[in-house]
Amino acid sequence: MPDGSITKTAMLEVGDLHAFYGESHVLHGVSLDVRQGEVVTLLGRNGAGKTTTMRSIMGIVGKRRGSIRFQGQQLIGMAQHRIPRLGIGYVPEERGIFSSLSVDENLTLPPVVKPGGMTVPQIYELFPNLKGRGSTQGTRLSGGEQQMLAIARILRTGATLILLDEPTEGLAPVIIEQIGVAVRALKARGFTIVLVEQNFHFAATIADRHYVMEEGRIVDMIPNDQLHANMDKLHTHLGV
Ligand SMILES: Nc1ncnc2c1ncn2[C@@H]1O[C@H](COP(=O)(O)OP(=O)(O)OP(=O)(O)O)[C@@H](O)[C@H]1O
Numbered sequence: 693m694p695d696g697s698i699t700k701t702a703m704l705e706v707g708d709l710h711a712f713y714g715e716s717h718v719l720h721g722v723s724l725d726v727r728q729g730e731v732v733t734l735l736g737r738n739g740a741g742k743t744t745t746m747r748s749i750m751g752i753v754g755k756r757r758g759s760i761r762f763q764g765q766q767l768i769g770m771a772q773h774r775i776p777r778l779g780i781g782y783v784p785e786e787r788g789i790f791s792s793l794s795v796d797e798n799l800t801l802p803p804v805v806k807p808g809g810m811t812v813p814q815i816y817e818l819f820p821n822l823k824g825r826g827s828t829q830g831t832r833l834s835g836g837e838q839q840m841l842a843i844a845r846i847l848r849t850g851a852t853l854i855l856l857d858e859p860t861e862g863l864a865p866v867i868i869e870q871i872g873v874a875v876r877a878l879k880a881r882g883f884t885i886v887l888v889e890q891n892f893h894f895a896a897t898i899a900d901r902h903y904v905m906e907e908g909r910i911v912d913m914i915p916n917d918q919l920h921a922n923m924d925k926l927h928t929h930l931g932v
Pocket residue numbers: 713716718736737738739740741742743744745
């Protein structure tokens with residue numbers, strides 16, 4: 693378990709990151725940093741490159757150039773399978789749970805990569821909706837429960853940096869609120885979280901800072917306490 697202390701050290705430092713899918717050049721020099729214990733969002737309209745930024749960190753895009761340092765270690769050039777083992781957990785937009793397996797099986801399937809992950813009882817504490825559903829098959833869960841399970845299964849692994857791609861997409865407001873409670877609890881436990889959000893009203897309730905992406909670049913960084921003052925600019929960037 694992370695010790696909960698927030699230091700000034702950047703845990704993740706992305707510098708001049710370019711990413712490609714085949715011939716298609718998608719990220720054009722993304723730079724951002726995330727300190728230990730922070731919750732940071734990536735905001736931006738469809739196609740801005742938010743998912744590609746996360747996939748680049750995980751090493752699952754066609755080609756990357758530039759620098760991605762996690763706790764000082766360079767991820768560019770590192771074999772893809774080594775990246776989660778450093779303690780980076782990725783919850784993709786499509787959630788990646790196994791629908792034919794039970795909740796308990798889904799929870800215990802991802803390999804523990806580092807000591808200090810949460811125990812299954814602690815995870816059920818964090819997501820009360822999953823409690824008592826251990827033998828329920830993935831397909832029988834609601835969308836919100838599936839999203840909670842997708843996050844939950846990463847927490848056992850010992851990952852300390854969690855990347856969440858649109859965790860609230862398509863969910864009812866009451867479920868979004870529960871996910872917000874869980875994210876705040878994870879922050880309190882010392883996890884570092886980067887999340888992609890389209891819903892910046894939700895983003896404002898959980899994040900320390902926001903990076904705004906446009907056409908494969910970071911165009912702005914807004915501390916959460918300045919979000920309201922920047923609403924007009926954000927509406928322009930996000931086209932909402
Ligand atoms: N597998 C792929 N092959 C080629 N181009 C891709 C691929 N995946 C994404 N792209 C392109 O890369 C750009 C960035 O896509 P990305 O999925 O990172 O955007 P996003 O900000 O996550 O958008 P959304 O809000 O729709 O999820 C888009 O122009 C998209 O069409």
